[in-house]
Amino acid sequence: MSLDSSRSGNSKRSFSNSISSNDYIKKKKKKKTTPNQKTLGAAWGSKSNSRKPAFSDFASYMTEKNRKLHNQFEAQASTSSLTLSASLFSGVSIFVDGFTIPSNQELRSYMLKYGGRFENYFSRHRVTHIICSNLPDSKVKNLRAFSAGLPVVKPTWILDSVAANRLLSWVPYQLDQLANNQPKLSAFFTLKSSKMSEDAYTNDLCQVVSDIEDSSMRVGRSDSEDRHSSKVGDMSELSGQISTESDDTIPENTNAIMMEELTSVREHAGGSNAATKDERNVKGELEPAHQAPSTSFSTPCSDELNVKEYPNSSGTKPSKQCHSTLADPNFVENYFKSSRLHFIGTWRNRYRKRFPTLSTGFNNESANNSASDISHNSVIIHVDMDCFFVSVVIRNHPELLGQPVAVCHSNNSNGTAEISSANYPARSHGIRAGMFVRDAKALCPHLVIFPYNFEAYEEVADQFYSILHQRCKKVQAVSCDEAFLDATDSEVEDPELLASSIREEIYKTTGCTASAGIAGNMLMARIATRTAKPNGQYHITTEKVEDHLCQLPINALPGIGYVLQEKLKKQNVHTCGQLRMISKASLQKDYGMKTGEMLWIYSRGIDNRLVGGFQESKSVGADVNWGVRFKDIKDCEHFLINLCKEVSLRLQGCGVQGRTFTLKIKKRRKNADEPAKFMGCGDCENLSHSVTIPVATDNVEILQRIVKQLLGCFYIDVKEIRGIGLHVSRLESAEASKQGTVKYTLKSWLTSGYASIENQKYPMGHDKQNRDSTCSRACRDLPGSSVEMDNKIPNNQASTNPISTPPPLCNLDVEVIRNLPPEVFSELNEIYGGKLIDYIANSKSTSENSSPSGNSFLEQAIKKEEELSYSKPVPQNNPLSKNKAKQNEAGTGEGEAVPYSVCGPYFKLPAHRRAEICSNVVVAPPLENHSLSVGIEISENFPGSSYHDNLWAGNPPNWVGKFKVSSCLMLKKLAEMYYKSGLTSTLSLVLHQIISEFYELNLAQQFSDETVNIMCELLRQYIKVKIERDIEEIYICFRLLKRFAAKSQFFLQVYNSVCPYLQATVDDNYGGTLLL
DNA sequence: ATCCTCCCCTAC
């Protein structure tokens, strides 16, 4: 993707999509000179091109296989020993209907292993659950009829139950089409299925047209005759003969029509061309037969042509303009539903979920044989679906074979919608993925446009991978339409035979063709696939590597994109052969060590990577760089709240939590033209700020607070924003935290603490004083030209001085406390200096809050520790309920700061008592109390004088006026910063702002104690205001102050004076001290 | 030297 200016800084080159389209055209012209890809024969035997027979073949094959497996099942079941989990599925007897992910064999083995039954044949008496993946509607209706009320459940129910080690409710796993209310996570993880009716139609049609395909595609079987030659099988070549030789002789009746999903076609009464009419006819024949049983599925939601609608997605805003953040309050969600790039970008995560065992890494086992010379005998196959998005949506339109077709949101001949995929006839006109549809139409006016069908892509991808996993043990997923197989140890001797049979099965199962490249390593296999396409396969044997690469343009090498290609072009390198002329040392000098190495070995066809599964993901994020327009800050904040929700859901969906949060903003570049693309981001500066917190979280409210602060760092006019992204990194497994393995203890919070706010692109305040060079000077003044605040506390301090404080009262679970045995209670009460009894008395009796929502990350950290060390609930017999409304929550949303559990105090119990109650507790030395008492002193009796004023009241806050007229330059500066930072009463932003002017201040200047006191009071009052609701803000402020303290006597004194109070207050509220 | 952070680049 090339946005108008994804490039940073002052790069001159800023290209729009239309320009890059031109790039494509040029490249294309060059490519056109490459020899026509001829094929030597058709692949897969004429008998199996009809889809229906293909399916039944597949089914009977599976049945046979299952029979065998059933025998094995019985055998194994009788001998397998019972384990703890062996009764997981006791009483559950599943019948697997149709194609599933994972395969029915896998499901069967799960059932066997965990005490369930697996039925090969449906029987109402024996089967308790029908397991089924999403199906076409027609099938669903049948299924519904015959299931007779039995639950029809998706296979993930089994997987998740196994993962959870308990039998989960099947309700949330009901088949989408059968469930009234499918619980939804986000558009990200569940593909909604509102277009099912169209799907059903598509499948039905498929069976009808299969005859046509059969007769029109006289494909012969001949996959043996081209061993070691080149291409095997090419149906489109044949169909090319049938239709037309030239791309320019496309029948007129398809001119500029939009091949809509057929349900939509029906709406267009005028159906003026043959193809449309035919379809309508076909549909008319089929529909009644299959849709009779139930009408509830042919929902009206498919009326809208290109906009996907999902039943449960806030069914409020059905029509209207959903094309920008201005018009659509639910923009984030709706946008992602329609985004192709979102679809392919998130596919990997869905795959992970569907193939949990198969997608994990397995390349280590063979690491030994490969270290030095991997090439020696490896056989790698690369399989890639041909023009995937197009193939899927036109598989039931034989009349379009040989005609140029593309998938795109729009058919507007001067629109700026992007082509997602173009079939091969279209490519011969120069049409490419990523082009604007208007450019594509200019190249080929009779280009046929189809809309997206994401469900179908998902389904085909599942079938694709199911086949691959079935045929090969080592599969590495590249994308939804593409994978590597390590066929070195395959049972099938001949890799070409393996490849062709896999391709055949893919075609029979999906109705779409795939191509395959075979070679000794992944690089060459991938390169071979290019030659093989479309619908062919190609084997680059070791001897042929040299020849193949010699003339190959360098951008055919994976890893060489636009930029690298241009750089190499400047060195007059255009082909791999030329690239080889350059020494490795030279390449490494010019392009870096790894890149240089990569260029050197790739140009020689060397690639030592191993086929392997996925590794753990390192970051999770969401970007929206289209349709983003805000009229005011409210718009922007609303959008960010939704973006946080999205990211939080994704984190949870991945089972991870993160510590570093980065907010990216695309800001319209000054004097930039209107974006070439409708609602696009155009020419932008890319800005970003990030913050790292000490404990990983996936909590949406924490995210929202962090993001709000990050947004403040930009000092940006929201009208200038053209794109926003939120990314989370430094991921940790959420599972691990729940299981309480070491990671998340209060101790770790306080000792590994590290927070930073960084302006990555520009130093602080850049936007305000845009091209003010003094600003960058100011920032260079700070280490790393950022305000990153490092935690310098040595690690050993953590271990020698573990946290010794009890958790704050507010974190205690009132219910649990009430239920403590009296003697334990009084011990605890002592620990809390008698406050516990009051606390309990004042607490609401309800404290149901299982999720950590609304808690600061500190609270969460504490909670985690508690969870890990406190296990058993205590019997109920406590006399201590007074049930007064909790008072201490003024101004806070209800339900926040709700108590959790009671473990913390046990830290202070004597060892033997601790052992009694909780055997696995961190040993903690006694609490040192001095800071606490200091804190109380300060907060309780701060002297009168002017400090008494509420410095944070008013607008602007009172302190601003006071500081403005102060004789102290530093205070004046702060007041000034208040205005500069956009009238924010968020202190961290004001402090942040002052950084950019730090250099101006005479840091050694004189200041009075009085000045220090005023500043201290400001901070104390701030702490008071924020401590309950926003400890993050306090944390960040004090990290900043600490930074300042290193440079300024003034701030040093302030910092030293206030810190004790800060720590006491934190201790009081949270039972710990902040590590600054 | 080695690590870490902030980006850019690439691929689908």
Next chain:
DNA sequence: TAAGGTAGGGGAGGAT
């Protein structure tokens, strides 16, 4: 109208 996302690799340059 239109849905320009996502995540990993790695280079440059600073911190250690």
